[in-house]
Amino acid sequence: MRLYVQDPDTNEKIFIDKVAQDKKSLVNMLGSTEIRVSNKKFSINDVKATANENTATTMALGGVVGILGGVPGVILGSAIGGLIGKSSDDEDKLKANIFNKSSI
Amino acid sequence: MNLKLLTAFIFLIAFSVMYISYQTEIKILLRQALEWKHLNMSLWLFIISSFSVHYLSVSKIANYENSIIFKHFGVFADSAFAAITYGLAATTSASILKGVYVQEWFEDKIYFNNFNDIDIYSMLVVCVFLFGYSLWACISSLKNAILIGTSTSAEAFRE
Numbered sequence: 500m501r502l503y504v505q506d507p508d509t510n511e512k513i514f515i516d517k518v519a520q521d522k523k524s525l526v527n528m529l530g531s532t533e534i535r536v537s538n539k540k541f542s543i544n545d546v547k548a549t550a551n552e553n554t555a556t557t558m559a560l561g562g563v564v565g566i567l568g569g570v571p572g573v574i575l576g577s578a579i580g581g582l583i584g585k586s587s588d589d590e591d592k593l594k595a596n597i598f599n600k601s602s603i
Numbered sequence: 604m605n606l607k608l609l610t611a612f613i614f615l616i617a618f619s620v621m622y623i624s625y626q627t628e629i630k631i632l633l634r635q636a637l638e639w640k641h642l643n644m645s646l647w648l649f650i651i652s653s654f655s656v657h658y659l660s661v662s663k664i665a666n667y668e669n670s671i672i673f674k675h676f677g678v679f680a681d682s683a684f685a686a687i688t689y690g691l692a693a694t695t696s697a698s699i700l701k702g703v704y705v706q707e708w709f710e711d712k713i714y715f716n717n718f719n720d721i722d723i724y725s726m727l728v729v730c731v732f733l734f735g736y737s738l739w740a741c742i743s744s745l746k747n748a749i750l751i752g753t754s755t756s757a758e759a760f761r762e
């Protein structure tokens with residue numbers, strides 16, 4: 500999970516170097532309900548969380564390593580890799596949802 | 604459909620087609636890779652470098668959430684423990700894979716006497732999983748380090 504704020508001028512996501520379970524923890528960590536990112540002022544409520552996406556990478560890696568078992572190895576490896584990546588992504592999405600639904 | 608998943612799917616299809624087309628050459632190449640005398644050293648180097656970079660980036664984050672080892676012994680112990688365990692898992696599984704691969708696909712050397720096919724294939728599945736998982740852990744820690752390194756500093760706003 501990564502935390503970001505949206506630049507009001509460019510609408511681009513600016514990822515920040517902090518990690519917190521919810522907005523209250525972020526306020527406690529920073530000691531303020533307002534933060535400065537790239538010389539711009541943001542409220543903690545502007546901070547959002549986004550989940551990492553690993554399923555495709557783990558699926559591909561599983562398939563590549565599975566080559567040692569031939570084509571069945573590629574299929575099995577990519578299936579196992581995909582399942583591990585999906586499980587990790589689901590957990591990350593849950594954490595991101597908890598952060599996004601939290602309040603100060 | 605997710606574009607990344609579609610790309611991974613197409614890549615795997617192409618990868619399998621390539622394997623079927625050049626099966627003999629790829630098997631020889633894989634054997635050479637597994638029998639390479641510097642394989643263990645290279646794996647250790649890759650794993651230690653990954654977790655060192657991870658340690659350097661994570662040590663700046665005060666509340667980086669991680670394992671039980673991190674919570675009790677700190678970031679250095681966590682990274683060192685990860686490097687040692689994944690290093691041992693990757694190198695040991697690579698050695699067993701070498702034996703299983705050469706014995707089953709080339710049949711010119713016997714590494715495991717008195718093991719029947721079911722044991723050999725079980726070892727193959729378990730070691731492929733262990734090897735892949737160790738590599739994934741290193742790639743993931745490197746990716747995390749890069750993401751942390753490229754993020755922007757956020758600090759309390761003071762008038």
